[in-house]
Amino acid sequence: MRLSSLFAILGVFVAAALISLVSARFAVAVIEETSKTSVLNALDDRGLIWAEIDIDGLQVYLSGTAPSEAARFRALSTAGSVVEATRVIDQMLVEERQNIAIPKFSMEILRNDGGLSLIGLIPVSMDREAFVSELRQINQNEEISDFLEAANYPAPETWNDAITYAVRSLTFLDSAKISVNPERIAVTAITASQNEKASVEQQLARLTPDGFGLSLDISAPRPVITPFTLRFLIDENGPRFDACSADTKTAGDTILAAAKVAGMTAEANCIIGLGVPTPRWSEAVAMSVAAVSELGQGTVTFSDADISILAVEGTEQALFDDVIGGLENDLPDVFSLKAVLLETQDAQDIENLEFTATLSPEGLLQLSGRLATPVDRTTVDSFAMARFRTDGVDMRARVDDGVPDDWTYRVITGLDALSHLSNGIVSITPDSVAISGATGEADANTNIAALLADKLGDSAQYDIKVRYQEALDPVATAPTPEECEAQINAIKDARKITFEPGSARLDVTGKQIMDDIAEILRECGALTMEIGGHTDSQGRETMNQQLSQSRAQTVLNELRMRRVLTGEITAVGYGESEPIADNDTEEGREANRRIEFKVLHEEDGAPEGDEVDPELAAADQDTSETAAETDAEDPQADDGDSESANEQN
Numbered sequence: 230m231r232l233s234s235l236f237a238i239l240g241v242f243v244a245a246a247l248i249s250l251v252s253a254r255f256a257v258a259v260i261e262e263t264s265k266t267s268v269l270n271a272l273d274d275r276g277l278i279w280a281e282i283d284i285d286g287l288q289v290y291l292s293g294t295a296p297s298e299a300a301r302f303r304a305l306s307t308a309g310s311v312v313e314a315t316r317v318i319d320q321m322l323v324e325e326r327q328n329i330a331i332p333k334f335s336m337e338i339l340r341n342d343g344g345l346s347l348i349g350l351i352p353v354s355m356d357r358e359a360f361v362s363e364l365r366q367i368n369q370n371e372e373i374s375d376f377l378e379a380a381n382y383p384a385p386e387t388w389n390d391a392i393t394y395a396v397r398s399l400t401f402l403d404s405a406k407i408s409v410n411p412e413r414i415a416v417t418a419i420t421a422s423q424n425e426k427a428s429v430e431q432q433l434a435r436l437t438p439d440g441f442g443l444s445l446d447i448s449a450p451r452p453v454i455t456p457f458t459l460r461f462l463i464d465e466n467g468p469r470f471d472a473c474s475a476d477t478k479t480a481g482d483t484i485l486a487a488a489k490v491a492g493m494t495a496e497a498n499c500i501i502g503l504g505v506p507t508p509r510w511s512e513a514v515a516m517s518v519a520a521v522s523e524l525g526q527g528t529v530t531f532s533d534a535d536i537s538i539l540a541v542e543g544t545e546q547a548l549f550d551d552v553i554g555g556l557e558n559d560l561p562d563v564f565s566l567k568a569v570l571l572e573t574q575d576a577q578d579i580e581n582l583e584f585t586a587t588l589s590p591e592g593l594l595q596l597s598g599r600l601a602t603p604v605d606r607t608t609v610d611s612f613a614m615a616r617f618r619t620d621g622v623d624m625r626a627r628v629d630d631g632v633p634d635d636w637t638y639r640v641i642t643g644l645d646a647l648s649h650l651s652n653g654i655v656s657i658t659p660d661s662v663a664i665s666g667a668t669g670e671a672d673a674n675t676n677i678a679a680l681l682a683d684k685l686g687d688s689a690q691y692d693i694k695v696r697y698q699e700a701l702d703p704v705a706t707a708p709t710p711e712e713c714e715a716q717i718n719a720i721k722d723a724r725k726i727t728f729e730p731g732s733a734r735l736d737v738t739g740k741q742i743m744d745d746i747a748e749i750l751r752e753c754g755a756l757t758m759e760i761g762g763h764t765d766s767q768g769r770e771t772m773n774q775q776l777s778q779s780r781a782q783t784v785l786n787e788l789r790m791r792r793v794l795t796g797e798i799t800a801v802g803y804g805e806s807e808p809i810a811d812n813d814t815e816e817g818r819e820a821n822r823r824i825e826f827k828v829l830h831e832e833d834g835a836p837e838g839d840e841v842d843p844e845l846a847a848a849d850q851d852t853s854e855t856a857a858e859t860d861a862e863d864p865q866a867d868d869g870d871s872e873s874a875n876e877q878n
Contacts, residue, residue, distance in 0.1 A: 264289060267311045272304060280304045280321070292320045332380045334388060335410040338364075338395055340402065344372035351377050352384035360392065367399050367796045385411035390438040397436050400755040400796040401429060415444040423449050424671075432754060454502040457510070458679035460693075461488065461518050462528040464541075468493035471693040472678030474531075475499040480511035487515035491522035500675050506534040509561045520556045524548065530687050532679075536560070537688040538568040546570065567688055582632060583658050584640050586613075588666070590652040593621040598640075598657075599629040605637045612641055616648045633659055642684040649673045651701045665694040669701030710828040713753035717826045720745050726784065726824045733779035735787065743784070746826075747791035757797040760784050761825040765818035766805040778802025784824055 261284040268289060272280050277300065283290040289312055295301035301321050308317045336349035345364055351357070361373055391409040398407055398416060405418035416433060420426040426449040437443045460471040468491050475481035481499035488497065507513075510531075517529040517536060526541045538556075540549050553568040560566060584598030594617055600606045610624045633639075639657050646664050647655040650673065653666015662681060670676070673695050681691045708716070720742060727739045735743065750756065762781030764773040781800035789795050810817035 261286070264312050268308050271307050271311050275303065275307055277304050277307060287316050288318055289316050290318045290320055294322045294324050296324050298323050331382050333410065334380070334385060335408070336377070336392070336395070338399065338405075338407040338409075340371075340399060340405050340407075342404075344374065345399075346374045346376065348376045349378070351379055352388065353379045353381045354384050355379075355388070355392075360396075363396055363796075364399070367396070387411045387438070387440065391441065394436060394438055394441070397755060397757065397797055398433060400794050401432060413442040413444065415446075417446040418448070420447060420449045422452070425449065428754075452500070452502040454500065454504045454679070456532045456679060456683050457502075457504045457506060458675065458682050459484070459499075459514055459531040460528065460678045460682070461491075461514075461521060463491065463521055463524075463526050465526075467495075468522070469495060470497050470499075470674075471691075472675040473497060473499035474505075474675065474679075475501055476503070476505035476508070476510060477501065480505075483511040484514045484518070487518040491518050500672060504533075507561060507563045509563070513560055513564050516556060516559055520552050523552045528690070530678075530682055530689075532682040532687040534564050535687045536564055536566045537686075538566070539688065539690060540568070540570045542571050544570055569688060583656060584626065584636075584643070585657075586644055586647055586655050588617070588647055588650060588652050588654070591621075592617070593623065595623040595625065597625040598627075599632055599636075600626045600640070601628070601630055601632050601636060603628055609637065609640055609644070613644055616644060639685065642681065645684070646677045646680055649677055650695060651698075653695070661690040661692065663692040663694075667696050667698045667701060669698060671697055671702065673697065708753055710753070710756050710758075713749060713756060714758075714826060714828040716749045717746050720749070721824070721826065728780055728783075733776070733783045735783060740787070743787045743791065747788055747793050750788065750793045751791075755794045755797055757829045758799075759827045759829055760798060760800045761807075761827060762800070762802045763807060763809075763821060763823045763825065764805050765821040766808070766812040767818065770805060774802055774804035776802075777804045781824065 264287075265282050265284045268282050272278070272282075279293045279295065279300075280291055281293040283292065289308060291304055291308055293304075295304065301319075301323055304321065305317060305319055308314075332350055334350055334352060336347065336351060339346040339348070347361075357375075357377065357379070361375060364373055365371070388411050391411060391414060394414055395407045395409050398405070402416070402418045405416060408415040408417075414437065418429065420429055426447050430445055430447050433445060433447075434443065454474050457474050458472050459474050461473075462469065462471065468488060470488065470493075473481070473484060475484055478501060481501060484499055485497060513536070514531065517531070517538065520538065521527045521529050524538075524540050524544055527544070528537075528539045530537045530539075538553065549568070549570050553566070556568075557566050582599060584596075584600070587595045587597075589595075594613055596609065596613060600609060606624065606626055606628060609626070610622060613622045613624075614620060636659075639659075639662070643655040643657040643662050643664070646662070647653060647666075649670055650664075650666040650668045653664065653668075655662065655664040662685070664677060674693055677693055677695065678691075681689060681693075685691070724738065724742050726742050727736050728734060729736050760781045762777030762779075762784075764777050766773070778800070779802070781802050785795060785798060785800040788798065805812075805821070808817075808821045809823075810820035812818055812821060
């Protein structure tokens with residue numbers, strides 16, 4: 230073959246290759262341009278004009294700055310709907326948001342029989358583990374469900390105060406929902422009784438941090454009233470209630486309105502409770518009150534569905550018959566009416582028969598009058614000592630077998646009624662019981678009336694003149710935190726809390742003092758208090774710090790063993806840092822070795838003092854959980870030149 234022919238063939242192949250290359254490049258350019266145009270049109274149609282497109286072969290590069298993460302995602306999705314999603318390369322940025330609002334931190338603590346539930350948004354800076362541990366100390370048997378979310382934003386200045394309040398509230402709330410935020414605290418809870426409700430409301434209001442709004446919704450179940458009792462009378466002093474019970478507030482308002490129509494001007498209230506024999510209770514009461522008003526003077530007593538009306542001596546028989554007959558006809562069928570027109574008794578029937586019991590403010594009880602037999606006298610004396618929990622009973626009753634058969638029973642009933650008073654007198658006669666005096670029990674009138682009606686019958690005559698005095702109410706007169714602190718310090722100053730030499734174990738005297746301090750704290754309720762341990766300057770500073778912390782913790786453990794609320798009581802060891810006397814003398818060192826009790830207020834902040842080594846603190850905590858009687862590790866075991874550990878604290 231000629232060389233020229235070979236070159237011609239080769240030229241044909243080269244030309245074909247060049248044509249193919251040009252064609253391929255042209256095809257790629259067409260594809261790129263088509264893809265770019267299609268993607269751009271799709272982005273523009275959706276308003277994503279900020280997105281920029283770059284094509285490199287089959288790869289589609291998206292760039293530009295998206296106004297939000299959502300906008301970036303929409304651009305990716307749009308491009309992926311035009312070309313294959315795997316060909317789309319994301320090179321977009323997201324615009325940084327300016328002035329992002331701080332989230333609203335809040336927390337709800339739910340407490341019921343199932344345990345504690347924590348719900349809400351808290352700052353990341355909050356020590357979550359320590360918070361949960363503090364809740365667990367309130368009741369170690371409760372299960373805690375933590376559903377809290379955290380946000381990395383600064384905690385509001387008032388956040389810690391709000392959380393502290395919530396924890397304090399749980400110390401005396403068994404069933405509650407506590408909602409806290411930096412500005413407001415809302416507590417919804419259920420208490421066992423009205424008295425407990427009043428006490429809880431008082432404590433919650435007292436603990437509220439300054440500057441916080443407080444919303445309280447504390448409810449108490451209606452008490453069960455047995456028997457369901459009401460007593461209304463009109464005498465020479467005018468109309469009044471000795472006892473008033475109703476099943477609803479509306480029913481109570483109906484009863485009080487009927488009494489006002491009958492002429493009652495004094496303020497009164499009805500106890501709202503369960504146990505009403507019929508929904509028509511208030512209707513029957515209103516009818517009966519009106520009947521007594523028509524008679525002029527008299528008494529109506531309700532004991533469940535039994536009604537007793539006593540008309541005074543001198544009431545016209547015709548008027549009595551007319552009023553009682555009309556009432557019998559109008560009353561609901563469920564009620565049973567007994568009406569008595571009193572007549573003058575022959576003075577010779579029972580001459581001057583009376584039994585009197587007088588209770589002094591000091592708790593002394595004097596009994597005088599007549600009883601049937603020596604056995605009856607012994608019985609009454611024993612009942613009085615048991616009911617009034619005192620040995621100060623002065624029995625002066627004489628034996629007289631001429632008393633009625635039910636006389637001893639009436640006397641015991643009268644003493645039972647007197648036990649509701651702080652001081653007063655009860656006088657028992659064959660036909661009446663009269664009781665007067667002062668009490669710290671808010672519902673004493675109602676309770677006494679119910680007792681007498683139940684024991685003596687609904688037709689019995691009794692006169693109740695009992696006045697409520699707030700000063701005698703243990704709830705209303707609970708000591709203030711400052712008063713509690715003063716009482717504790719008075720005991721501590723009179724008898725120093727002492728330990729066994731070289732240890733954190735209380736000696737016999739120290740344990741006796743703890744009994745007295747625990748009794749005070751149980752009366753005071755939940756307190757925010759610090760127990761501070763102090764030593765003299767003998768020995769190494771670190772070891773003195775350890776000894777003071779261990780001894781303060783021992784005191785706290787002893788209080789826990791005596792069933793004192795210690796959720797807000799902390800133990801702090803100050804070592805030798807806060808002397809109150811000269812450490813150069815034995816007397817001064819003795820004074821410096823001490824335990825102090827201090828009530829903390831909001832302005833006090835966290836307890837001050839030397840920092841405790843974390844490992845030491847953990848060891849002390851383990852000691853408290855094991856037993857209060859466990860010896861603390863001897864801080865002087867490896868320090869032969871220390872004398873402090875060998876001295877009595």
